[in-house]
Amino acid sequence: MVKTTAINISLPTWPPEGLNKPLNKSTFFKATVAVSTNSQDANHDFLFLRKNAQGDPLIESKRFVIDSIRPLLDYKFTENKYSVATYINKKWGAKSTLKAGINLDLYSFTAFDEARVFDVTTKRWTPWNTRWNANNENYAVLQPYIQFKHYLTENLLFNVGLSSLYSSINSNSYSPIEPRAGLALELPNRQKLTFATGLHSQGLPSYLYFYHPNLKNLNTVPYPVKNVGFTKSWHFVAGYSKMLADNLRLLVEAYYQNLYNIPVEVQKSSFSLVNSGAGFSRIFPNLLQNGGIGRNYGAEVTLEKFFSNNYYFLVTASVFDAKYQGSDKIWRNSDFNGKYAFNALFSKEFTFNKRKSLNIGAKFTATGGRWYGPVDAAQSLQAQDIIYADATRNSLQFNPYKRFDLKTEYKINRNRLTHTIAVDIVNVLGTKNQLSLSYIPQAPYFKQEYQLGFLPVFFYRIDF
Numbered sequence: 226m227v228k229t230t231a232i233n234i235s236l237p238t239w240p241p242e243g244l245n246k247p248l249n250k251s252t253f254f255k256a257t258v259a260v261s262t263n264s265q266d267a268n269h270d271f272l273f274l275r276k277n278a279q280g281d282p283l284i285e286s287k288r289f290v291i292d293s294i295r296p297l298l299d300y301k302f303t304e305n306k307y308s309v310a311t312y313i314n315k316k317w318g319a320k321s322t323l324k325a326g327i328n329l330d331l332y333s334f335t336a337f338d339e340a341r342v343f344d345v346t347t348k349r350w351t352p353w354n355t356r357w358n359a360n361n362e363n364y365a366v367l368q369p370y371i372q373f374k375h376y377l378t379e380n381l382l383f384n385v386g387l388s389s390l391y392s393s394i395n396s397n398s399y400s401p402i403e404p405r406a407g408l409a410l411e412l413p414n415r416q417k418l419t420f421a422t423g424l425h426s427q428g429l430p431s432y433l434y435f436y437h438p439n440l441k442n443l444n445t446v447p448y449p450v451k452n453v454g455f456t457k458s459w460h461f462v463a464g465y466s467k468m469l470a471d472n473l474r475l476l477v478e479a480y481y482q483n484l485y486n487i488p489v490e491v492q493k494s495s496f497s498l499v500n501s502g503a504g505f506s507r508i509f510p511n512l513l514q515n516g517g518i519g520r521n522y523g524a525e526v527t528l529e530k531f532f533s534n535n536y537y538f539l540v541t542a543s544v545f546d547a548k549y550q551g552s553d554k555i556w557r558n559s560d561f562n563g564k565y566a567f568n569a570l571f572s573k574e575f576t577f578n579k580r581k582s583l584n585i586g587a588k589f590t591a592t593g594g595r596w597y598g599p600v601d602a603a604q605s606l607q608a609q610d611i612i613y614a615d616a617t618r619n620s621l622q623f624n625p626y627k628r629f630d631l632k633t634e635y636k637i638n639r640n641r642l643t644h645t646i647a648v649d650i651v652n653v654l655g656t657k658n659q660l661s662l663s664y665i666p667q668a669p670y671f672k673q674e675y676q677l678g679f680l681p682v683f684f685y686r687i688d689f
Contacts, residue, residue, distance in 0.1 A: 244256045244257070248313075251315060251316045251317070252313065252314065252315045252316075253313070253314055254311070254312075254313050254314075255311065255312055255314070256309070256310065256311040257308075257309070257310050257311075258307075258308070258309055259307075259308040259310075260305075260306070260307055260308070261305075261306045261308075262303065262304065262305045262306070263302075263303070263304045263306075264301070264302070264303040264304075265300075265301065265302045265303075266300075266301045267298070267299075267300055267301075268296070268298070268299050269296075269297045269298035269299075269340075270294045270295060270296055270297055271294070271295045271296075271297040271343055271609075272289075272291050272293075272294055272666075273291070273292045273293045273294070273295070274289050274290065274291060274292060274666075275289075275290040275291065275292040282667065295343075295350070297340065297341065297342075297343075297609075298338075298339070298340040298341075299337075299338075299339050299340075300336070300337060300338035300339070300340075300357065301335075301336070301337055301338075302334075302335070302336045302338075302357075302432055303334070303335045303336070304332060304333070304334050304335075304431055305332070305333040305334075306330055306331070306332055307330070307331040307333075308328070308329070308330050308331075309327075309328075309329045310326065310327075310328045310329075311326055311327055312324055312325060312326025312327075313325055313326065319376075320375055320376040321373070321374065321375045321376075322373070322374045322375075323371070323372070323373050323374075324371070324372045324373075324374075325369075325370070325371040325372075326369070326370055326371075327367070327368070327369045327370075328367075328368040328369075328370075329365065329366070329367055329368075330365065330366040331363070331364075331365050332363065332364050332365070332366070332431060333361055333362070333363050334359055334361075334362045334363075334364075334431045334432070334435070335359060335360055335361055335362070336357040336358070336359040336432055336435055337355075337357060337358055337359075338355065338356045338357035338358075339353050339354065339355050339356070340353070340354055340356065341353045341354060342607075342608065342609050343609065345606060345607075345666075354438075354439055354441075355439075355440045355441070356436060356437060356438060356439070356440065356509070357432065357435055357436060357437075358440055359435040362435060364392060364393045364394040365392070365393045366390070366391070366392045366393075366428065367390075367391045367392075368388060368389065368390050368391075369388070369389050370386060370387065370388040370389070371386060371387055371388075372384060372385070372386035372405070373385055373386065380410060380411035380412075381408065381409070381410050381411075382408070382409040382410075383406075383407075383408055384405075384406065384407045384408075385404075385405070385406045385407075386404070386405040386406070387402060387403065387404055387405070388403040388405065389401055389402060389403065390403065390426045390455065392428050392455075394428065394434055395434070395451060395452050395453070395454070396452070397452055397453065397454035397455075397515075398428060398454050398455055399454075399455075400424075400426040400455055400457065403423065403424040403425065403426060404423065404424055405421075405422070405423035405424070406421070406422055406423070407419065407420060407421035407422070408420045408421075414467070415467060415468035416465070416466070416467045416468075417464075417465070417466045417467075418463075418464070418465055419462075419463070419464040419465075419466075420462070420463050420464075421460070421461075421462045421463075422459070422460060422461050422462070423459075423460050424457065424458070424459055424460075425457070425458050425459075425460060426455035426456070426457050426458075427455060427456050427457075427458075428455055428456075429450065429453065429456075429488065429498065429501075430501070432507065433450045433508065433510070434448075434450055434451055434453075435448075435451075436448070436449060436450060436509065436510070437449070438509070447512065449510050449511055449512045449513055450488070450510060450513050453488045453513050453514070453515060454486060454515050455486065455515075456484065456485075456486055456487050456488065456498070456499075456515075457484070457485055457486045458482050458483065458484045458485070459482070459483040460480065460481075460482050461480065461481045461482075462478060462479070462480045463478070463479050463480075464476065464477065464478040464479075465477045465478075471533075472530060472531040472532075472533040473528070473529070473530050473531075474527075474528075474529045474531070475526075475527070475528055476525075476526070476527040476528075476529070477524070477525070477526050477527075478524065478525050478527075479522075479523070479524045479525075480521075480522065480523060480524075481520070481521070481522040482519075482520065482521040482522070483520055484499065484517075484518060484519035484520060484521070484549070485517075485518050485519075486515040486516075486517075487499050487515070487516075487517030487518060487519055487549065488510075488513040488514065488515055488517065489513065489514065489516050489517035489550075489551045489552040490510065490511050490512065490513060490514075490551070490552050491511070491512045491513065491514050491552065492511060492512070492552065493552050493553045494511075494551055494552055494553055494615050495551040495553055495555065495557060495615050495616070495618040495619075496510065496511075496551050496552075496615075496618075497517045497519070497549050497550070497551045497559075498510075498513070498517075499517065499519045499549045499559055500549070500559055500560040500561075514552075516552055517549065517550055517551060517552065518549070518550050519547070519548060519549035519550065519559065520547075520548055520549075521545065521546070521547045521548075521559075522545065522546060523543055523544055523545025523546065524543065524544060524545075525541060525542070525543035526541070526542050526543070527539070527540070527541045528540045528541075535573060535574045535575070535576065536571070536572060536573040536574065537571075537572055538569070538570060538571040538572070539568070539569070539570045540568070540569045540570075541566075541567070541568045541569075542565075542566070542567050543565065543566045543567075544564065544565050545562075545563075545564065545565070545566075546562065546564065547559040547561055547562040548562070557618060557619045557620075558596045558619045558622075559596070559619070560595055560596055560597075560619065561595070562593075562596055562619075563592045563593030563594060563595070563625075563626075564593040565591075565592065565593050566590075566591070566592040566593070567589075567590070567591045567592070568588070568589070568590050568591075569588070569589045570586070570587075570588045571586060571587050571588075572584060572585070572586035572587075572632075573585050573586070579638075580637060580638045580639070581635075581636065581637055581638070582635070582636050583633070583634070583635050583636075584632075584633070584634040584635075584636070585631075585632070585633050586631070586632040586633075586634075587629070587630065587631050587632070588629070588630045588632075589627075589628070589629045589630075590626070590627070590628045590629075591625060591626065591627045591628075592625065592626045593622070593625055593626075594622045594623030594624050594625050594626060594659060595622070595623050595659075595661075596619040596620075596621065596622050596623075597613065597619065597621050597622075597623065597661075597662065598613045598614055598617045598618045598619055598620050598621055599613065599614045599617050599620070599621065600612065600613060600614070600662065600669065600670065600671050601613060601614045601615075602668070602669060602670050605664055605670045605671065606666075606670055609664060609666070610664050611661075611662050611663065611664050611671055623659035624658075624659055626658045626659075626676075627654075627656050627658065628651075628652050628656060628658065629652070629653045629654050629656075630649065630650065630651050630652065630653065631649070631650040631653055632647070632648075632649045632650070633647065633648050634646075634647040635647070641689065642687065642688070642689060643687070643688040644685070644686075644687055645684075645685070645686040645687075645688070646684075646685050647683070647684055647685075647686075648681065648682070648683055649681070649682040649684075650679075650680075650681050650682075651677060651679070651680040651681070651682060652677060652678055652679050652680060653679065654679075655678055655679040656678075657675050657678065658675060658676040658677075659673060659674075659675060659676070660674045660675055660676045661674045662674065
């Protein structure tokens, strides 16, 4: 049994539109400040089920009968983020622009996690094990950059830039030079070609740096992720767009991403942090190093009707492939490799007078299913959590994801006040979309979990 509370709070940037300060006719300075916090608080309990004479779980009214409940896991993570973004923009006539700036994020992270397991062999509880005990751990992420744009001809725009990324979380989280470049060519008949490339770096979720399998045993077991550096990726993108009509645009894009320095286990395995974020649970890795690779490529077509005549629509279709290698050097599908995605969105507005309007919209989404693998029953029973067999990771795929939503929104505009009454109907068709597998304390030790089913959402909002 799980009780989880998640809170995300973001204060508006200050000033709301940023601090704009003209230095002269061709140069201006801008700065913004923002604060946000993210908190997760969870308690997990182990349910002992009442059993019948044959030793099978007792079921009454299609429900298991609970015999007793024991605390199993308690954790709370809180991250505060303070952000400052500044830049100077300088223009030379109508052809050239130079922009230089710095983004600074200050993090304060607090985490506590304590867990235990019930040994099914001895029928006893293991001692409580503390895996996180971080109290106001502070670190900074600094990103200076410079970008130059210049029109080589009236229809050809060239831009080039350099960026750098530094994190004080450890000595390996530093990327001194990250080049970026792009071209945009305006063609006759409202057509446009674009090309872009760049090197990008990314750190890990804060909580991972402070994880340890047993904080009481620091002298013999190192922190698995404490000294891991950035994941890096070279991006290459080419695009073509054409205005088919005044308010109708066609966009075609193709891309390739070469990923490297991905954190993988030191011991030979299929584990890779390229899959992080696919599920809704935390990661408990063994000792990691920056030795993994991956690659993503695909193409996307978008047809967009801008809002006019009181309606708009957007249709996108993409095909892609995403593979990675763990430390075992075997190419596998990443968790996210659904192979295709399709989205269609439509909205129509009806205006009754200058003060009242009704908006009706619909959205359909279809993607390939997530990848997973056969469950290791013995390890899952011991850990009382889903453990996938390492050698066959991501050899199986969930069914395709499909969802159809409807939305209605009625607005009443008053002097300095707007009333909004809305009804969103999520997953109108009640499609059962597979989400993940979860542990149950009996063979085969897992069950299928599904995503959000049919759900009507009503809300009323007042905007001042």
